Amino acid sequence: DSGVTQTPKHLITATGQRVTLRCSPRSGDLSVYWYQQSLDQGLQFLIQYYNGEERAKGNILERFSAQQFPDLHSELNLSSLELGDSALYFCASSSTQNTEAFFGQGTRLTVV
């Protein structure tokens, strides 16, 4: 158990809908990262937060947004969902910005 908790574990929704994925980082970790992993693909970096502030952005679509709250948990919001958004979404956390990251179990999103 990495200590990073993601909910829900599975999510099935229809095209055009909006969903929110939640991540609770390891206790004491200030940095949260979001990654997308499509079937049999690598990990695509989406966005990073550090202590509530956005620090880095990857290939995140405009339909997607995220935030980190004062209690350090983070949410990834995906809207106007398309079939191609079906993927595993991982959250990772690290204690600072330049230490190793630990991953959650992921949320499997299926858009039908």
Place this chain on the structure above:
Amino acid sequence: GQQLNQSPQSMFIQEGEDVSMNCTSSSIFNTWLWYKQDPGEGPVLLIALYKAGELTSNGRLTAQFGITRKDSFLNISASIPSDVGIYFCAGHAFTSGTYKYIFGTGTRLKVLA
């Protein structure tokens, strides 16, 4: 998106054999990490490397941070069936005013008993 190149992409080996995989980049990294991912699970950190030339072991796993800071390798000795999975390298660097983790394309390992 930007990714590191890992090779081989996949490999089948016999149980008991040693395995070697590597990761290369055109950019310099300050930290190299190696993760293993089982199907449907999140990546699990295996080894972290922080200095050029550093050689670190974790049980049957050994990884090295390349001298040029643009590559890293992971060796698995005496492979066993539970070594099956996808191995990802990740480079960590401070670029454009921010820290970034970049992941490799993955090496899929299958062990034949």
